[in-house]
Amino acid sequence: MTGNTAEAEDLTQEAFLQLYRKIATFRGESAFSTWLHRLSVNVVLMHLRKKGLPEVSLEESMEPQQEDGPRKDVGTRDNVLAGSIDRVNLERAVESLPPGYRIIFVLHDVEGYEHNEIAEMMGCSIGNSKSQLHKARMKLRDLLKQSKAEKASARR
Amino acid sequence: MTCAEFQKVLPYIIDGGGSEEEQEHLQTCHICSDLVADLRYIAECAKLLVPMEDPSPRVWNNIEKSVEREGLAKPARRSS
Numbered sequence: 001m002t003g004n005t006a007e008a009e010d011l012t013q014e015a016f017l018q019l020y021r022k023i024a025t026f027r028g029e030s031a032f033s034t035w036l037h038r039l040s041v042n043v044v045l046m047h048l049r050k051k052g053l054p055e056v057s058l059e060e061s062m063e064p065q066q067e068d069g070p071r072k073d074v075g076t077r078d079n080v081l082a083g084s085i086d087r088v089n090l091e092r093a094v095e096s097l098p099p100g101y102r103i104i105f106v107l108h109d110v111e112g113y114e115h116n117e118i119a120e121m122m123g124c125s126i127g128n129s130k131s132q133l134h135k136a137r138m139k140l141r142d143l144l145k146q147s148k149a150e151k152a153s154a155r156r
Numbered sequence: 157m158t159c160a161e162f163q164k165v166l167p168y169i170i171d172g173g174g175s176e177e178e179q180e181h182l183q184t185c186h187i188c189s190d191l192v193a194d195l196r197y198i199a200e201c202a203k204l205l206v207p208m209e210d211p212s213p214r215v216w217n218n219i220e221k222s223v224e225r226e227g228l229a230k231p232a233r234r235s236s
Contacts, residue, residue: 086204130167
């Protein structure tokens, strides 16, 4: 979620300490793993706030964004990503996502949480979770295509 | 159905579902079908990022020290 190993380790420590401090407040209304994950996500969000980074913006924008317009990529089939992604490229692309998009992408696509679980953890609606995930994937697509194009032109 | 209309609902149908009209558009429009293929491929590749390493021992040592320092854990029982 942080995109940085050292930060992730520090926040792992903080999350476990929060767990010890707050364990008595667990009421069993959700699965323990969901509660712990929500606690961990909150630790990350607090950290982002302290760093002054934009938090997860879970509200749909009222104005359509430029990037929200329909994609009409003039496509040759060569332009599809299939077979071109490796771990390094993807890691780099995920690290450059805005924090809000990165958190949702990691929770859903990397860690396998369902949208209803993410919505509970993040305090948002299921619709918002789906929308943010879509935006994260679209941004990754743009970054990965750019990287692919740069590699192709470097080879010439 | 236009590409704009399809792509507006795409976040909510990409992982399953969608009306007959939306499915038909997906089958007949190579721009939208390429887009969906890319997004599903990205989601599939995300599994490459599942952490393969545990946090370093430093993390667990620091947690243990902090827990002791804050008095959050009961002292271990000694067997008689």
